[in-house]
Amino acid sequence: MKGKATSLDIAHLAGVSQPTVSRALRGSPMVNEETRKRIQAIAAELNYKVDKNASNLRRQHSGTIALLFFEDPTPDDSQINPFFLSMLGSITRACALQGYDLLISFQQLSTNWQADYEDSNKADGLILLGYGDYLEAQQRLQKLVRQGTHFVRWGAVLPDQPGVSIGCDNRQGGADITRHLLEQGRRRIAFIGDASNHYPEFLERYRGYGQALQEAGMQIDPRLQVDAITTEQAGYDAVLHLLDQQITFDALFAASDLIAIGAMKALHERGLVVPQQVAVAGFDDIPMAGFISPGLSTVQQDTKLAGTMLVETLLRQINGEPVESRVLPARLVLRRSTGMA
Amino acid sequence: MKGKATSLDIAHLAGVSQPTVSRALRGSPMVNEETRKRIQAIAAELNYKVDKNASNLRRQHSGTIALLFFEDPTPDDSQINPFFLSMLGSITRACALQGYDLLISFQQLSTNWQADYEDSNKADGLILLGYGDYLEAQQRLQKLVRQGTHFVRWGAVLPDQPGVSIGCDNRQGGADITRHLLEQGRRRIAFIGDASNHYPEFLERYRGYGQALQEAGMQIDPRLQVDAITTEQAGYDAVLHLLDQQITFDALFAASDLIAIGAMKALHERGLVVPQQVAVAGFDDIPMAGFISPGLSTVQQDTKLAGTMLVETLLRQINGEPVESRVLPARLVLRRSTGMA
DNA sequence: CTGAAAGCGCTTACAG
DNA sequence: CTGAAAGCGCTTACAG
Numbered sequence: 045m046k047g048k049a050t051s052l053d054i055a056h057l058a059g060v061s062q063p064t065v066s067r068a069l070r071g072s073p074m075v076n077e078e079t080r081k082r083i084q085a086i087a088a089e090l091n092y093k094v095d096k097n098a099s100n101l102r103r104q105h106s107g108t109i110a111l112l113f114f115e116d117p118t119p120d121d122s123q124i125n126p127f128f129l130s131m132l133g134s135i136t137r138a139c140a141l142q143g144y145d146l147l148i149s150f151q152q153l154s155t156n157w158q159a160d161y162e163d164s165n166k167a168d169g170l171i172l173l174g175y176g177d178y179l180e181a182q183q184r185l186q187k188l189v190r191q192g193t194h195f196v197r198w199g200a201v202l203p204d205q206p207g208v209s210i211g212c213d214n215r216q217g218g219a220d221i222t223r224h225l226l227e228q229g230r231r232r233i234a235f236i237g238d239a240s241n242h243y244p245e246f247l248e249r250y251r252g253y254g255q256a257l258q259e260a261g262m263q264i265d266p267r268l269q270v271d272a273i274t275t276e277q278a279g280y281d282a283v284l285h286l287l288d289q290q291i292t293f294d295a296l297f298a299a300s301d302l303i304a305i306g307a308m309k310a311l312h313e314r315g316l317v318v319p320q321q322v323a324v325a326g327f328d329d330i331p332m333a334g335f336i337s338p339g340l341s342t343v344q345q346d347t348k349l350a351g352t353m354l355v356e357t358l359l360r361q362i363n364g365e366p367v368e369s370r371v372l373p374a375r376l377v378l379r380r381s382t383g384m385a
Numbered sequence: 386m387k388g389k390a391t392s393l394d395i396a397h398l399a400g401v402s403q404p405t406v407s408r409a410l411r412g413s414p415m416v417n418e419e420t421r422k423r424i425q426a427i428a429a430e431l432n433y434k435v436d437k438n439a440s441n442l443r444r445q446h447s448g449t450i451a452l453l454f455f456e457d458p459t460p461d462d463s464q465i466n467p468f469f470l471s472m473l474g475s476i477t478r479a480c481a482l483q484g485y486d487l488l489i490s491f492q493q494l495s496t497n498w499q500a501d502y503e504d505s506n507k508a509d510g511l512i513l514l515g516y517g518d519y520l521e522a523q524q525r526l527q528k529l530v531r532q533g534t535h536f537v538r539w540g541a542v543l544p545d546q547p548g549v550s551i552g553c554d555n556r557q558g559g560a561d562i563t564r565h566l567l568e569q570g571r572r573r574i575a576f577i578g579d580a581s582n583h584y585p586e587f588l589e590r591y592r593g594y595g596q597a598l599q600e601a602g603m604q605i606d607p608r609l610q611v612d613a614i615t616t617e618q619a620g621y622d623a624v625l626h627l628l629d630q631q632i633t634f635d636a637l638f639a640a641s642d643l644i645a646i647g648a649m650k651a652l653h654e655r656g657l658v659v660p661q662q663v664a665v666a667g668f669d670d671i672p673m674a675g676f677i678s679p680g681l682s683t684v685q686q687d688t689k690l691a692g693t694m695l696v697e698t699l700l701r702q703i704n705g706e707p708v709e710s711r712v713l714p715a716r717l718v719l720r721r722s723t724g725m726a
Numbered sequence: 727c728t729g730a731a732a733g734c735g736c737t738t739a740c741a742g
Numbered sequence: 743c744t745g746a747a748a749g750c751g752c753t754t755a756c757a758g
Contacts, residue, residue, distance in 0.1 A: 050735060061745045066737060076743060091532065096507045097447065098735035101438035101750050108488075126672070129470045136489060145507070147449075148477060148489045166437045166486070191432065305676060331467070335646060337678040391751060402729045407753060417727060439751035442734045 049090040057090075058083045069094065108145040109358060110167035111135060114174040114181075125274055125302060126330040127345070128173055131198065134351025135171060142359060144168075169194035169358045178244050182206065196358045198350065200244035201369045208361065209369045210353045214245050214327075217343035217374030218252025219259075221325045222297055224341070224376060226260050228383050230295035230323055233257070234268040236282045236307055237299025243273075246299040249327060253297055267291050272303050279306030287314055294322060295382075301326035301333045301342055308336065308381070323382040339379030346372055390431040398431075399424045410435065449486040450699060451508035452476060455515040455522075466615055466643060467671040468686070469514055472539065475692025476512060483700060485509075510535035510699045519585050523547065537699045539691065541585035542710045549702065550710045551694045555586050555668075558684035558715030559593025562638055562666045565682070565717060567601050569724050571636035571664055574598070575609040577623045577648055578640025584614075587640040590668060594638055608632050613644050620647030628655055635663060636723070642667035642674045642683055649677065649722070664723040680720030687713055 051069075055062040060079060067075045068083040069092075086092075100106045113128065132148075139146045147167055170188070172181075172195060185206040188195050197209040225233050237243070239250040254264050270285055272278035279298055286293060287310075296311075298304035304326030311322055318324050318338055326333060329344035349372055361367045378384040392410075396403040401420060408416045409424040410433075427433075441447045454469065473489075480487045488508055511529070513522075513536060526547040529536050538550040566574050578584070580591035595605050611626055613619035620639055627634060628651075637652075639645035645667030652663055659665050659679055667674060670685035690713055702708045719725040 052735080062735090063737075063746085064744060066735095067744090070737090074743060079743085095442070095735050097438045097442040098750090099737075101436070101442055101752085102735080102737045104750070106438065126467070126470075129467075129473075132470075140490070146489050148487050149481070332673050332676055335673055335677050393751080403751090404730085404753075405728060407751095408728090411753090415727060420727085436751050439734090440753075442736085443751080443753045445734070 049087075049092040050095070051092070054083060054086050054090065054092055057086050106166060106168050107143070108147050108167045109139055109169055109171060109355065110147040110149060111171045111173060112149050114172070125300075126332060127301070127328040127347070130330070130347040131173060131351060134348045135173075135354060136351075138351045138355035142355060144355070144359070168362050169196075171195070171354050171358060172197040172199075174198075179242050194358060194361045196354050196361070196367075198354060200248055201371050202244055205369070208357060208367050210350060210357060210372065211245065211369075212345040212350070212372045212374045214248035214374070215252040215255070217327060217345075217376075218249035218297070219256040220252070220374070220376050221327070221341070221343050222253045222256035223259075224378065225295045225297065225323055225325060225382060226256065226262075228295075228319075228323060231262070232265075232268065232293040233295040233297055234270065234286060234291075234293040235297050235299070236270050236272050236279055236303050238271045238273060239269055240271075243299075249297075249299050268293060272299070274300045274302050276302050276306030276309065279303035280310045281306075283307045283310035284314075296322055296324050298324065298326045301328045301330045301340060304340055304342070304381075305332065305336060308340070318381050319383040325382055329377050333377070334379070338381045341376070341378045341380075341382040341384060344375045344377045346375070390428075390433045391436070392433070395424060395427050395431065395433055398427050447507060447509050448484070449488050449508045450480055450510055450512060450696065451488040451490060452512045452514060453490050455513070466641075467673060468642070468669040468688070471671070471688040472514060472692060475689045476514075476695060477692075479692045479696035483696060485696070485700070509703050510537075512536070512695050512699060513538040513540075515539075520583050535699060535702045537695050537702070537708075539695060541589055542712050543585055546710070549698060549708050551691060551698060551713065552586065552710075553686040553691070553713045553715045555589035555715070556593040556596070558668060558686075558717075559590035559638070560597040561593070561715070561717050562668070562682070562684050563594045563597035564600075565719065566636045566638065566664055566666060566723060567597065567603075569636075569660075569664060572603070573606075573609065573634040574636040574638055575611065575627060575632075575634040576638050576640070577611050577613050577620055577644050579612045579614060580610055581612075584640075590638075590640050609634060613640070615641045615643050617643050617647030617650065620644035621651045622647075624648045624651035625655075637663055637665050639665070639667045642669045642671045642681060645681055645683070645722075646673065646677060649681070659722050660724040666723055670718050674718070675720070679722045682717070682719045682721075682723040682725060685716045685718045687716070 051065040052062045054065045064075060065083055068080040069087060136146050170193060189206045195207055197207060199209055199211050200214060201209045201211045222233060235250055235253050237246040237249065239247050241247060257264055268291065270282040272282045296307055298307055304324055308318055308324055311318055316322050324340065326340050326342040329342045333340040333342050353370060357367050392406040393403045395406045399406065405416060406424055409421040410428060477487050511534060530547045536548055538548060540550050540552050541555060542550045542552045563574060576591055576594050578587040578590065580588050582588060598605055609632065611623040613623045637648055639648055645665055649659055649665055652659055657663050665681065667681050667683040670683045674681040674683050694711060698708050
C-alpha cells in the first residue's frame, strides 16, 4: 500500500524507540501507562496495524489455520455438499473466537494438498474436511504425520488411523435410524451408500444398520445394499437400480441426505409414495432436509460442536498439548418421510 | 515446526549461495540449468518450501485475498444464506485459478472489519460479500476508499457508491419475473422484501417490479409491499401480515428465495395452494429452490461468473489497472410455483 | 551466471 | 520502564 505507517514511524512521532512501540501495542506490562496511551493514540490516528508478515516471521508462527476441503469426485461447478458448508460456518466461527484466521482451500483429492500450507508457514495447522476416498487419502495423512504437521481430520474415528480425527458416532446413528424404521414396521430396508473401507463413515453407518437388523433377529440381505457416493444423482441411480432389479423394499436408509433426496426423486418419478410405500431416511440433517416434501427423517450431526472440537483440538496440538480422537453423538431428527409428525 | 529447512540449508548442501537457491527455485532465467536441477533436487528431498512470511515481507505483497462476509442481522448458529455459500465456492475457485489464497472472515456488520486485513498486510485486497444494511456499511466503504484499500463489493451497482461493485441486474431480474407473473394472468402481485435504500439490491428488484406493473398499465398498491430481510422467518411473517390485514393477492414476488420459502410455508399453513391460489417467485436460485415442492420459480444470479468477475476485478485493481463496476445479467428459472412445467 | 550486501518490519533476549 | 542490537528467511539491486 501507499506509504503504510510502520512501528518506526510511530516511534519517531512518540519520541520513543521502536521496540517500545511494539511492546506498548501488544499490551506488554513492562511499559509505562502514559507512554502506552500516547503511542496508542498515534497508532490509531495513523491507522497503524502490525505487519503480520514481519510479526509472524519473527515469531515463527502464523495465527492462521488452513481448512483443506477435499471432495471426490469433483463436484460440478460450485455445488458443495451443504453439510460441509455448515461445518465451514462453524469452523470459521470457532477460529474467530480463538483469534485465528482461516485460510480456506478447496482441494481435489488429486492435487498435492498435504504440503503447501503448514510447510510454507502460512498456517500453524490444518483441518481436513470432506468425504473422499479414504484409502487414497491415507498415505497422505501418513506423510503429514511423518512430517510432524499439525492437523485434525473430520471423519470416521478408527483405530488404525494416522493422526487425530473428530467424527460423529456413525455407527450409533445408523443403528438408531434403522431401529426407528423397524419400529415403524418396515422389514425390507435398503441401504444406499458405499459400504467399503474406501468410505469409512458410510461403512460405519452401514454397520450400525446391520447391527440394528440383527438385534431385531433379521437377516442382512446384501442385495439391499447399493453403492452410492454423496450426490443426489447417485441416490437417484441407486433407487432405479433397485427397482429395475425388482428388489422389493419398504424403506430406505441413505448414507447421506443428498443421496436420500436423489432417492426420493426417483421414487416419486416411479410413482412410489413416501412414506406410505417406502419410508426414507438420510444422514446429516442438511437444511434442505426440513424443506423438501415430505420432510426427511435423518441423523443429525452437531456441526457447531464439531467445528468447535476441531479447532480446539488443533490448537491444543499446536501448543504441544496431548490430543486424541473424539467421537461425537449423533441424534435422530424424525420427519414425515418415515411417517412421523 | 521442527527444524524446517531454509534456503540457506539448501545453499550449503548445493554448494552455492543462498540467493542462488532463491533464484533457482523461483525459476529465474539467470541461473544455470544444471545448478537449478541440483538445487531443486535437494529442495524436494528436504521438503523445502519458501517461507511465505519472509517472502511476503520482502516483497511487500501477500498473494492472499480476504473475503469479508457480513450479514445482518446475525444469522443464528451456522446457517448462512445458501446463495452466499455458492458465491463463496465460486470465489474460492477463482482465487485458486489465479494462484491466490483466500482468507475468509465472517463479520458481523458491527465489528470493525474494514481494517485488519489489508492494513496488516495479510491480504492484498478485500472482497465484500453479504446482504447487510447498506447505509451502515457505506461510511466504512468510504473509509476504505480513503485509505486506498483495494476492494470489490458484491451488491447493487449504483452511481453514488464508493468503490467498485459487481452485481447482477436486479432491476431487470425483478421486471422479468414480474412480467412472467403478469403473463400468467396474475393481477395482485405482492412484493415481499425491504424496499428502502438500506437494502439497495432489494430496492432495485422492487423498482423492476414496479416498472413491469406500469408497463402493463397497472397501479402499484403500496399495501402489497411488505418489508422483510433475507430469512425464511421474515418471509413467513410477511405473508401472515398480509393475510391478517386481509390484503388480497394472487401472486407474490419475494426479494430472495429464502423469503419465498418462508412465505410458501405460511401460505401452506393457511391452506392456500401454490400456484393455484397464489403464485410464488423468488430471487437467487439457491439449490433448495429446485427441491422444495412445488419447485420455486426464481431469478438466477450467475454465481460462477460473479466469483470470477470479483476476483479478476480485484486483481486488476491490485495491479494498478483501471477497473469499474459491472452489472451481470439475471436469468429467469421457471418452475411449478408460478404454474410452469 | 553467481555472490556479498542490504533490508522488508517486526519481536525478543540483553543491558541498563 | 526503556533502548541498542540481533535476527526471523527471504528477495533484489549491485558488482563482477
